[in-house]
Amino acid sequence: MSTQVPLMSEMAAAGKDVEILFWVGCAGSFDQRAQLVTKAFVKILNKLEISFAILGEEESCTGDPARRAGNEFLFQMMAIQNIEVLNMYEVKKIVTACPHCFNTLKNEYPPLGGNFEVIHHSTYLQTLIDEGKIKLKGGGAYKGKKITYHDSCYLGRANNIYEAPRKVLELLDAELVEMKRCKTKGLCCGAGGAQMFKEEEEGGIRVNQERTKDVLESKAKIVAAACPFCNTMLTDGIKGEEKQDEIKVKDIAELIEESML
């Protein structure tokens, strides 16, 4: 099946409606690891023949890290530009695989004039599963394997999304185990609040190393993430423990895509 990733501008020029705008985000666009998640998610959309488009060059950083670092000017500049583009295309529904983009678009754009239905890909995948659209191969690749889910702060505590990613994982027929700190008590990966873009402050160990301890304790062989930054942080943490051959960090979209019919 050929890959279809139409641009919003092309669709608009052709006068075609799209059902969802896939907001790729900086990580999903440029980070090599996160690109794989983007591609996996696009493959799912293509397989299910869902009408979507991306903004391509017209997409910019939502401004999440700038705002959290304290640079409100820059955040609002980015937000207002993005809102102009989104409103120009009369976007109604946005799906994104990044919890930071999700939170910003959903909660922080409305006061600036951007009102969209914003859905994180975990919730979106759960809906597709509930509708019976996603069908997995019999005896899927992850059947019976120990998988643990790492809560992203910006899905969990920030937006109370704890169940959707877990529901998605249930479909894999794997053995889901929880880390000792999970859900509302889930430990951050260390990337949020623009920490991703600076050295950690001085202290004992890195936050991702602390989180890796929980991963190792869970004995899971796969850590499911739903955030590109958590993914990077956990991958690095596991590498730091030299466990990269035994434990893999995978986005929920990748796990589903690999197991789909």
Next chain:
Amino acid sequence: MDIARIIQIILFIAVAGGGGFIAFKKFMEIRVNILRGKEVEFDPADNGQRWKNMFMIAFGQKKMFKNWIPAVLHLFIYVAFLFTQIELLEIIIDGITGSHRAIWHVLEGSFLGGLYTLIINFIEILSVLAFVATIIFLVRRNLLKIPRFVKPEMKGWPKLDGNIILYLEICLLIGVFCMNVGDKALQAKGVYHETGTFLISGAFANLFTGWSTTALMIMERFGWWFHFCVVIAFLNYLPYSKHLHILLAFPNTFFASLKPKGEIANMPAITKEIKLMMDPNPPAEEPADEGEPAGFGAKDIEDFGWPTLLSAYSCTECGRCTANCPANQTDKKLSPRAIVMAVRDRAEEKGKNEKEKGKEFDDGKSLFDYISKEEINACTTCNACVEECPININPLSMIIELRRYKIMEEADSTEEWNLMFNNTENNGAVWQFNPSDRAKWVNEMES
């Protein structure tokens, strides 16, 4: 009425009135300190949700039950405190009118006869439970040294404060039991009227039947006075103590933000500036100036909204925020509790300065004399502190305001953040990539 009784009434009114007045003055000072914060608008449509939060979270202790051991122990003390107010009310009525167990008299004469005995028994049982809980709390703080109680910000006064409150609680309980045991023993001697069986003080009273009537009266009066004097002392101690949460937890849960935790409050002043900047046809006239332009972010307490200052005064320094903070758990300098405590300390300092040196006095200090850049820059904005706070204090919102000041007013960023800002502004991405490569991954898929 005999002279002794009249003297007692006068003394009581003096203690209650004097003690109450001094406490009231200090509470008013705190009110002034809180209102140094900026005006904040509330949508009356949210009131339903706000009352519900107050009922569930403050009154109903909902968030305490994330950790059930301290939750149950705290519940004993809390419920005992609530119900003891009935006994306190009776002490006040008796103190002012010279009656003895006025509420018993009122209830006994009505269809509610027997209710009094039930209430006092309930209070006594709760008081024993509260006593046990208080001892366990002292052990947790001083012997077990539960980590969140021994963090750096808890050295000195905060540690002493925590213990003083627990000692005062024991004093209150000793007072109530002295009073009731003495009363029950005197009832057995026929000196006081019978008020029904008090399970706990009644049992203890049996130990004191050998005492003379005078000795028992002294014991009963001592308990009565001691309890009341400790209540007045407690009331005066509260405004200086972390224990102020017993009052302020209620308004704090009412005024706390109702927005999703992930949402950072918008700054409309900046929106206006950016819209002007981006407008290709700016209005010919400058819009009317709305007074002095406010600074960005928070340098001092006046820069916060007043509910933030209320929340700082509501904090009881339990440290659940800090115990769950990823930065703190990995030994960074940041402790969300220390941030909240610093805001209160600074508010107190400002109040003190104004009282002693006048309104115009500027001590040249700011919150950054209390809080370092290293602390605020360690935050991952993960919301664990906000999630954990049993009374909905939001240390994260304080940290964001402080960061805003550092970045926008002082341009005091880090090199790496500056690079990220530049990339965001120039390339529309957090990293240094060409914007035209944003959809390059699509080509890789198609090939």
